[in-house]
Amino acid sequence: MAGAGSRRGRRAAGSGLALLLALSAAAGAGAGEGVPEGAGPLVPRFVEETAAAGLEHRYGGEWEYMVGGGVAVFDCTGDGLPELVLAGGEGAASLWLNRSAEGGTLAFAHAEAGVEATGVTGLYPLDVDGDGITDLALTRVGANLLLQGRGDCRFAPAGDAWGLEGGDDWTAAFAATWEAGADWPTLAFGSYIDRREAAFPWGSCTANRLHRPAAPGERRFAPPVALAPSFCALSMLFTDWDRSGRRDLRIANDREYYKGGREQLWQLPAGGPPREWTEAEGWRRLRIWGMGIASRDITGDGYPEYFLTSMADNKLQRLAVVPPAAPDYDDIAFALGAIAQRPYTGGEVRPSTAWHAQFEDVNNDGRADLFIAKGNVSEMPDFALRDPNNLLLGRADGRFEEAGDRAGVASMETSRGAALADLNADGLIDLVVVNRNAPAQLWRNATAGAGNWLAVALRQEGANRDAVGAWIEVRTAGGVQAREVTVGGGHAGGVLVPWHFGLGPAAAAEVRVIWPDGAAGAWLPATANRTLTVARDR
């Protein structure tokens, strides 16, 4: 956490970032261009193993499925290798058991698991009922669903038992948190266009739904509250943006369809109705084609930065002032080479369309990298049709460097959701991408010479067993890395796996957990290249 307050320039052009901005502008470049050869980070090597791994899945459908297409990654067999559940759109969602050998090539086997709903746009893993078995939230075109994990990768509908009123909207965004003292989660489902307004859909955004717990001990949800106004959400994230211990709800909204809308940040006062942060309180009006949210403290100031995917230029938001008194953010994407505005390979000059984004350290050098799934909405002529996915590598100077083509993940398919996770327990982050109307793709990270790593799993008794809302800090000679444990964000999918940290050359690290209620654990020693499970009060 940053100590004494520091005032950054309110706007990047007037701040110490001006030189970087000028350099970027002079290069006329998108991400990574103009970086001298040999000065960059280790470029990872990804090997596509979709066919060899046996993964055969397609997210398909027409207009109602132009958004969505998520993937959930979590371990439901208990073997330490995470499974995949992929949204199918008009087709069925499907679960794929992880049969990979540790450190070996990837292998998956399809299994009937009770997840095979149609109309699914997104999936997020979380343990709703605190039984230690991961459940699933499904966003849909139609009623949203909660599936209870029954063990051994079996799932059964639980929405009725848990009081979830799933509605009948077009939904592709989701986030979850546990409010202070709650024994049951709070869920947010983000709605999109009124799909019945085909001839005039603009301005028809349906209401986002906030499901808060019923009375303590009831273990069910109260009737949902409309998060009004709603502006066609495509990503949501509960996040402790100011490290206050309170988690507010960020919503990325698609300006294509709203009227009078903006990006949103909601507070959930205890016992009171949700309240939106206002411009007068410092939340600047930002109107983008908001499609995805990725968060990570990439500047080392102890506060999360937020990468917001959009069409053409993407945003990377950093607090204007730390410690913050207001949610006032500067956009530092241009300065840090993280614009990812148009294809960097393939010859297209038209702007890109970005969806899922996720920070992970793919070369274990101790710096977060950023993957962005790209793909045209549906043959929009103003935007690139051959739109490669991005892999932006974090550099020592704080900037990002494009390496998607060199790393082997520059797929030209029409991508939507994705997940980065270690799928074969070798400490290297692998990749799965869901494409629209095309097969999903799977890559194994086969990087030679990557740094050391550490994965941290959290456990606490009672509700919120996975400690969603906690902060994990990992300290090495290279500094402190901090990441927030969240359920939500990305585009239409998320991971619930041990949280990964690259350590660079460090053979050991210290780990501290700030639990969701704010209690700070002790610094714990950890040797590199293993998964460390931190159980509260043990």
Added chain:
Amino acid sequence: MQMLRITAAAVLAAALLALPAAAGGRDDAARAALTDWYRLVLELVRHTPTYSPPVAARALGYLGVAAWEAEAGGEAGRRSLAGQLNGLGEGPARAAGAHDAALVLHGALAAAVPVLFANTGPTGQRAMAAMAARIGARLAEGVAPEVAARSLAHGRAVAAHILAWAAADGGAVVENMGFPLVWTSGGRPESWVPTSLIVQQQTPLLPLWGDVRPFAMPAGGACPLPPPTAYSEVPGSAFHAEAVEVWQVSRALTEEQKLVARFWSDDPMLSPTPPGHWIAIALQIIDRDAIDDGRAREILARLGIALADSFIACWHSKYAYDLLRPVTYINRLIDPGWQPYLITPPFPEYPSGHSTESAAAAAVLTALLGAPFAFEDATHEDDGLGVRAFASFRAAAEEAGISRLWGGIHFRAAVERGLDQGDCVAAHAIALRFGEG
């Protein structure tokens, strides 16, 4: 005068549900089809990134001409614009037999809109198809099939004629949303430089738009302007004083001035753009006063022509003078940390496009509807910007102009000279002969 306010979305929703063809005969049916198509077009403008203000104005110009020409030579005695507009030749002859004016119009618009807005996304494509089907079905009720087919065919032929004419104007193909991949700065201290952090906007928008063939003006440079105030960095100079005015005004903006700045901001992809705003004003008046089909077509055609020409004239001047924006000058010489209230558009400053096009629109509407002509403007009501009332079109144009100074993105000279330029542009549109007289 009745001061009825109806939001665009509400009007369209009601139109599509109620099928107003039965409300007042074929004239009302034709007018409803006209305004329904236009309201859809304003949404397409908003939701298609290619449609920066000049490009949108061009499309609105051709759409208005297509709607007018659909009935030119018909029973109503409307004079064709062939031979009056630059490069527009005689249109297709009508086949023998009766025609239904509403279906001819619909045939023309249903054929022209998908071409003029081909770049729109899947939602816009669906909406165009749905609109064509619904209006077509509505208008065909009670019309003999052979008449309907003949009418639609003639409308499509008119559209093809207009689209062929449009294809040769130099503005039909817009690459990279209008931002050239290569741009060389003027290199003078007063030259425009990028003001945006958006990568695409490191080059200026549509630098050759002043060469696009105008509709009614003889050439892009037909409404020239005096040079902007002589550039100087010396405190006390006239140019420095203009910059100080922008800076000082911006630091003391009232809430009303902020509202006005946002009301007229009309940002691309977040609004129907400035030309679409004036079309929206016209549509509200057409609805409010139940203006008949023929008059409504003339209003939209003359207005579209004036708007299209005003952006050609304005862009011609912008790139002739290549002047920097206030934020560049003020950051360089007065206040390094200053930022304008509005987002600075990515192209040269002089003159103000809002001022040119608003003055042109106001002059055309005044010529057609008189002065004073009080109206309320609910264009942005759905976006939470409320409704503004004006005593005249000119008053609205002047407010649109000064809003750009309050927004911190234009010097006063650009506003005042822009209004002058708009008057000049409008005179060419007003001089067109639409009737037989």
